Amino acid sequence: MEKFRASERLVDQLSEEKLTSYRAWLQYEQIENQDYVSKIKPFVQHVAVDLACDEIIDNALIEWQTGLSSMFQINASIIKDGSVDKGLVLKLDQDYQEDAYVLRASDDQLILTGGSSRAILYGVFHILRLIQRRALLAGLSIKETPKNKIRMINHWDDMNGSVERGYAGKSFFFDDYQFIKDRQRVYDYARLLSSVGINALTINNVNVHRIETELVTDTFLSDVKQTSDIFNQYGITMYLSINYAAPVELGVLTTADPLDEDVIAFWGKTAKHVYDVVPNLGGFLVKADSENRPGPFTYGRDHAQGANMLGKAVEPYGGKVIWRCFVYNNKQDWRDRKTDRARAAYDHFKPLDGEFNDNVILQIKNGPMDFQVREPVSPLIGELENTNQFLEFQIAQEYLGQQRHLVYLIPQWKEVLEFDTYAKGENTKVKDIVSGEVFDNKIAGIVAVTNVGIDYNWTGHTIAQLNFYGYGRLIWNPDLTSEEIALEWIKQTFGHDPKTIETIMKMVMPSWEAYENYTSPLGIGWMVNVSHHYGPNIDGYEYDMWGTYHFADRNGIGVDRTIATGTGYTGQYHAENRDLYESIETCPDELLLFFHHVPYTHVLKSGKTVIQHIYDTHHKGVEQVEEMIANWDSLADKVDERRHQDVKERLSHQLWSAKEWRDTINSYFYRKSGIADEQNRKIY
Amino acid sequence: MEKFRASERLVDQLSEEKLTSYRAWLQYEQIENQDYVSKIKPFVQHVAVDLACDEIIDNALIEWQTGLSSMFQINASIIKDGSVDKGLVLKLDQDYQEDAYVLRASDDQLILTGGSSRAILYGVFHILRLIQRRALLAGLSIKETPKNKIRMINHWDDMNGSVERGYAGKSFFFDDYQFIKDRQRVYDYARLLSSVGINALTINNVNVHRIETELVTDTFLSDVKQTSDIFNQYGITMYLSINYAAPVELGVLTTADPLDEDVIAFWGKTAKHVYDVVPNLGGFLVKADSENRPGPFTYGRDHAQGANMLGKAVEPYGGKVIWRCFVYNNKQDWRDRKTDRARAAYDHFKPLDGEFNDNVILQIKNGPMDFQVREPVSPLIGELENTNQFLEFQIAQEYLGQQRHLVYLIPQWKEVLEFDTYAKGENTKVKDIVSGEVFDNKIAGIVAVTNVGIDYNWTGHTIAQLNFYGYGRLIWNPDLTSEEIALEWIKQTFGHDPKTIETIMKMVMPSWEAYENYTSPLGIGWMVNVSHHYGPNIDGYEYDMWGTYHFADRNGIGVDRTIATGTGYTGQYHAENRDLYESIETCPDELLLFFHHVPYTHVLKSGKTVIQHIYDTHHKGVEQVEEMIANWDSLADKVDERRHQDVKERLSHQLWSAKEWRDTINSYFYRKSGIADEQNRKIY
Known part of the structure; x- marks a missing residue:
């Protein structure tokens, strides 16, 4: 099985038909088009390594050989410490930004120059992606610099083997309160991650329970090291989610007060020991004072005090502390209409801007609530001028159909990234803030909750692979369009048949809109x-304590979140957006109910009343799923049976x-x- | 600790203050009133056993000595095979009905004559109850014959240790997929059960999962025998809940078709082996074709075929098969307003009347839905003229506050028992049908789902002990009033202080009404x-598949469950009740929404509109809980601290x-x- 070299053991476990799912977008199908083959062959006979090899370069070379042997039945010869006239040449240029690379080709020589071994690995994946998409190489001249320096994945895996909000089977890191000793899946996963440019991840849930608290102790540190080393071989820095109350939970101290000398000493000692064993660890991710997790509030301290204490502990080792801003009152009284959960992140963290250590990063969810199908952009983004920050997305479709529904998420994320905050005047877009450019942050980037698990197709829904792929591609280059990303993925995953491509495009492109159509309307969320x-x-959620109401x-x-008569949430935005949302006249239809309480007879910009809009979109959404099914059915002889059947079953459930x-x-x-519905359709 | 002789080991585990809770109504407090002591002493110095001793008689004597030593500091001397002039004489009279007994006293001799050893045990508990209530014995002349021959308890305990719908801690039978080897709790429980006349029970959940399927195999049969033997010593016959699909689940056969020869042979062999090991087993309880449990429907057979196959298997050993009638479509489409879950038991079982074996009993829930705070009586009761039947209650407060709310259930059950079905003309009451009198059934009785668990007070809420106690007393004698039962229990449990008695009576008597007031209104249930x-x-439950809607x-x-315009459910009742419920004019207010869809402005017999009734009762219910709390607070110096605090905490939660x-x-x-509320109270 040269085709899938890294997974020989899994080949034994998975049937060939399931392996097709498992390969995801790295199918490396044999190329039948001999004209194309002849044009590419000059570049792929030899590869010269004009730089010092390390494990990452080794993996780049393995990937190159794997791809070529599968697509061309070629065993590319490797020339170390040298160059070639024909073929691929790998070079290092330390003047480049770390993850940047250049691809320049003559008619038969392709030079890949990278700023680091990792950049070379990315470049190799890039060339393989071009070949999988049947692009020509001659005359190529590409410079790639990722927009975001840190491109991260968060796992919500628990050590009992479950995955919180996981919809693709259990964890492939943990089972039965242990690390899974067979780490083949971890290798294969690292490879998938690096193929789309991910360079950081956490492996355990932000909700750190008793057992996971011990990840920073000798109970598990050797496992942590082994796992971290695997990711390092693919240029990925591993982090751990930690328990803020660890000193108490581990029975060492009776307090976790960040200003307490013993607590400071505990974390100093813990960090030293962790980095002694796992020197390549990225740092810690912390969910504190959130949804019943302990935090500095318990001790009357603020989040800067909490985060900085940890920041100082890991600083000597180059470590970072990522601190989640998902802090709100989850014991709210539904009778209280003044408290507004949407305000919470801004209210908690805006006053602390400038108080965080250099190695502390605040992690901010894309919206003020929690990964709903439609939310405004978090008003905190653009408001932290002197604080490192990450933007957080969720690839796992927690509120978007849980990978039983086909929902292409890139269009949603693009709206977030393109959103103009006006933080420094017009055209201060989210994408330029979170990349660190606007406020010149030392550390910046994007993170997302993963959608993978131990299912043989990684993501439960085969087409949910697209969200994993697309996430990596989008945060590397937010200027890629949703269509470009989908096309890339379809060609690599399902091949080059024009009808297949066109049909899947017709399925994925409107899928977010379809889901929005048949679920909660006009930005209200939840339900x-x-x-x-x-x-x-x-x-x-209407009479509950979570701060999530529709009234x-x-x-x-x-x-009503207006300043005039509501919770004042609109006031958290810069004037342009504040005024846009404050006025019922200018507030965009799709967010109307997020910002305003209106009668059902209110007429939208579309000309429809709110109630008629609800009826119409809900019928339309179902029709869109019916279209998806008709489209997918038409591919019965174009897609392998296993994947076709898998998707068909999920689409059928989606329709129900x-x-x-x-x-x-x-x-x-x-x-x-x-x-009544103007069209008199059946209502029960 | 003579006072609580049967529980010496638990005495080591529980502190004295918790033991007060654990003793429940068998407090046997020392009697301070010397006048009363002097009047009783002649009867309690000696006990003569004028019959052959067995384990049950031994337990009666132990109980007698335990009670006397605790209340009078007397060690009653036992004279076997003889009589005494002064004191208690135990005699057997086999002409009496098995559980019947007579108490006749002169000035200093009390003769207890019973139809069986068990009747003697009941008689001893009766005398102790009289003494605990400070009744005089001289001149006593009482004949007691239980109304219901079988008086049963169902446990919904799983072998993993959990109790389905259990609100008093885990199981005291099972833990970690094993029987709990320390059986002290089982002894103490058997004693409590026999003290209120319970003579049958099942120990495992009607939902029989994989592991419990093995209760009828050698894996667990010796444990089953040991447990059954304990209950037998207190005159209690133990049954097992079985898995209808056991032959398949155990991997023996590929079918559980009741007409299949191999299935018949499987159960014949299984029954023989079970009775070889556990000859005193009562038989099997079966939940089939219900809420995803397997059953005869799977094989195109009816319930008579399924039940009779099992009935024949246990017949040679005197075994019985109890078959639950809780069969309905739990995959209903909420859009379908024609299907009515309330109809299900009648529709399924009425046509099978007369087709069941003599040793098969149908177990019918008191209402057509599922133990709601208010339901009409099941129309199936009175409709089975040639079928053995049990009436099923639920002591566990699944829908009635889960033993965190104080709800006295006897008033509800009395309404059921006193309900006139008109099955054989006027005055064909439920209590006379389920006792077997109306249709001259060979086997008849009442069963209830228990409310006990491993909590030190047995029932979670201390006052929920009253429902356990009251259930036993009520089904022994349905003519006892709710007040009489509560008074009996209060005196035995909390003593004789008049204020304490009066106050607790004021708390418990309106508690069902209070719960109904602040929960779902006018018989609609669920919510x-x-x-x-x-x-x-x-x-x-409104847009779900359980058949439980309010529209x-x-x-x-x-x-609308009328014949005229609704589901036709009213037609399942005899004419008098059918007409009563069919007409919106005559339908009782408290069941109005169960039978009719009405406008909020509909005026009730009370003179209030439906909507104003909702507002008023919901305010009143909360006020009633506030009164309960005030009442309980006034007993702070009357009740021991532990029990006072326990109840106080639950009342405080109940108010919230x-x-x-x-x-x-x-x-x-x-x-x-x-x-709007006419009284303009706050609505959110």
């Missing part, structure tokens, strides 16, 4: 079942679920409003 | 959170929860109806 977050439950009554619906959403939402609002 | 069934969630819209609420109910229900219906 899902409590706790597991799947399926419609309009009042599920629907027989007359209207929506949350979409109808549940449509009928529940429409019935709920009809029963409440009493206003 | 709880899905799955765990605690706390308000008005639409929780509330902006105009009105309720389920009652307010959640009040405000959620009132807000929901105000938002939907738009009709």
